[in-house]
Amino acid sequence: ALTRALRGILKGFEDKGDYQRIQVLELIFVKGVANKDVAKQLKITEQQVANIRFGAIRKITEQVKEAGLPMEVFPELNEETLQ
Numbered sequence: 001a002l003t004r005a006l007r008g009i010l011k012g013f014e015d016k017g018d019y020q021r022i023q024v025l026e027l028i029f030v031k032g033v034a035n036k037d038v039a040k041q042l043k044i045t046e047q048q049v050a051n052i053r054f055g056a057i058r059k060i061t062e063q064v065k066e067a068g069l070p071m072e073v074f075p076e077l078n079e080e081t082l083q
Helices: 002-015 019-030 035-042 046-066
Strands: none
Touching (some): 002 046, 019 035
């Protein structure tokens, strides 16, 4: 479910030619770079980085729920932890 969700998110960005969002997610999720450092590296605001990250996590959460997986599988995606 997680792979499917990420693949869908990245495909959507690629289809739109929005490679900056792909870079943001790669730096955050693959390389573990902090939001402020991603912002500095890509010359965008920290708020933009946070919005991209939050949107991706929201979509992943929705897809995990749609897959019928219990949220205990991914407790960090729990609604309370996202607020």
